[in-house]
Amino acid sequence: MRVEKDELVPCRTADDIVRVRKEVRARTVALGFTLVDQTKLVTAASEIARNTVEHGGGGIVRLQVVNDGVRNGLRLVFEDRGPGIRDIALAMSDRYSTGTGLGLGLSGAKRLSQDFSIDSKPGEGTTVVLGRWK
Template sequence: MTAGLDVGAPQAQSIASDQDVVRVRQMVRTVAVAVKLSLVDQTKLVTAASELARNTLVYGGGGEVLVSIVENGRRRGVRIVFTDKGPGIADLDLALTDGYTTGGGLGLGLSGARRLVDEFDIETAAGKGTRVTVTKWSR
């Protein structure tokens, strides 16, 4: 799947199965390498993306991800947007609390994913789903 990936263009992937979570990991790794993130930052970003993709599948009932290369004038980075149309997060403050988990994921939760990236934004509404945007910048 990633062999012919045009990393310069935004990459979209549906998340409807465990295999899709694996595809998201591969796609994020490929783009992170293209942006020249350090190995440590690649690992952090792939780990966060894996957790967020799993959350999209398990709690959001599936959704999609968009992976893009971004620039801020001085450096390049990878921006990843996860979107689902699930039930939303009832208690966002609780969900962002360190150590909070409902089980089944890597045990990082949203707070762990937030610590692994440089920018983290979440929008959620009951019955309307959740959108999580993360960015990791090259050093």
């Protein structure tokens, strides 16, 4: 997979969550995603951005335009250096929540993305990758 473009957007405050939504929307439009696919990825990004801000103590998101030889896609890499997630399987389950939300963030974002991965080490931080293809 080739990374054709790699941009960095801060993800530290509640206002950054809105900015991430806007930036992801602009990239999906530029890539020619359908309206439904745009909305799914923007919504997934909003969920993960909020996790990064609220649970990860803030971080960054990389917006990467990728190509697998056949298709273009958008990959979003959220990174924080927060406390990490002790039990990823538990955090991924529907309705599990440590914060004030509905506990749909991780599981919902996974359902809305075609590619999803999460990597977390207690004390070191969390990386979540979301991807959708055109």
